[in-house]
Amino acid sequence: MLKAFFAAAALVVAASQSARGTIVFKQVVELQGTGLGDVNTILTVQSQGSSSTESGCVAFGGLPVCFGTGNTGGDEQTGASQTRTRTIAQSGAASAAAFVVVFNAAEPAGNSITLDSLSVRFYSPTGTELYTASLAAPVQFPHTEPGTGNAGFVFVLDNLQAAQAQAAGAFNNPANVIGLSAGLSDATGGHETFFVASRPAVGVPFEVEPEPIPEPSTYLTLGAGLLMLGFSRRRLVHHRER
Numbered sequence: 001m002l003k004a005f006f007a008a009a010a011l012v013v014a015a016s017q018s019a020r021g022t023i024v025f026k027q028v029v030e031l032q033g034t035g036l037g038d039v040n041t042i043l044t045v046q047s048q049g050s051s052s053t054e055s056g057c058v059a060f061g062g063l064p065v066c067f068g069t070g071n072t073g074g075d076e077q078t079g080a081s082q083t084r085t086r087t088i089a090q091s092g093a094a095s096a097a098a099f100v101v102v103f104n105a106a107e108p109a110g111n112s113i114t115l116d117s118l119s120v121r122f123y124s125p126t127g128t129e130l131y132t133a134s135l136a137a138p139v140q141f142p143h144t145e146p147g148t149g150n151a152g153f154v155f156v157l158d159n160l161q162a163a164q165a166q167a168a169g170a171f172n173n174p175a176n177v178i179g180l181s182a183g184l185s186d187a188t189g190g191h192e193t194f195f196v197a198s199r200p201a202v203g204v205p206f207e208v209e210p211e212p213i214p215e216p217s218t219y220l221t222l223g224a225g226l227l228m229l230g231f232s233r234r235r236l237v238h239h240r241e242r
Contacts, residue, residue, distance in 0.1 A: 023155050027154055043193070052188055055074045058180055097159075097206065101196055108188060118194075120132070123176060180194055
């Protein structure tokens with residue numbers, strides 16, 4: 001099983017942190033039949049010749065332009081089912097907390113691969129940039145699953161970024177557009193693909209929020225209220241006795 005296969009392989013995450021909003025690796029899911037044309041693929045890249053690096057992006061309008069830089073020299077595969085922007089409606093995510101990006105690596109013999117960068121950007125239907133979240137540090141996957149669409153590495157917005165993306169209106173309109181940029185190293189095969197989905201669709205549960213711990217001031221207010229209640233009751237009893 002894929003989960004057992006990855007259980008023995010530790011993910012190596014660089015210690016450096018970024019001040020930018022983050023999209024974070026969540027878990028491995030067992031996936032089959034998520035190859036090109038089967039899911040809402042947003043970006044497909046493949047190393048060229050003897051290169052061991054891959055990079056690519058797709059921005060508003062569906063063009064492989066790295067978020068306005070004009071750089072179109074990446075390794076994007078530009079077939080209709082391979083690299084294209086998607087909408088919030090197509091992702092199936094009803095909220096930022098439900099949104100996921102799934103990375104599928106297709107390396108020979110299940111070799112390792114490193115995701116050096118990953119950014120997801122949300123646009124209004126007219127092209128206004130609403131919100132961007134990026135990977136804080138590279139993530140190394142010591143093993144992959146051979147075959148396009150068979151390895152599901154799930155990335156989510158962390159709690160803070162989900163709240164900020166929601167507040168920015170990124171999920172207010174189902175017609176909002178999603179773009180994505182990624183860079184990889186230690187890549188010797190491909191296609192590497194990224195698709196957008198919702199947590200329920202790929203079997204990733206929502207975290208159960210812990211019960212809030214009352215602030216000390218809450219205890220003080222409660223205590224003062226109980227004292228006042230006791231004092232009032234005492235005065236009432238004394239008044240009746242008179």
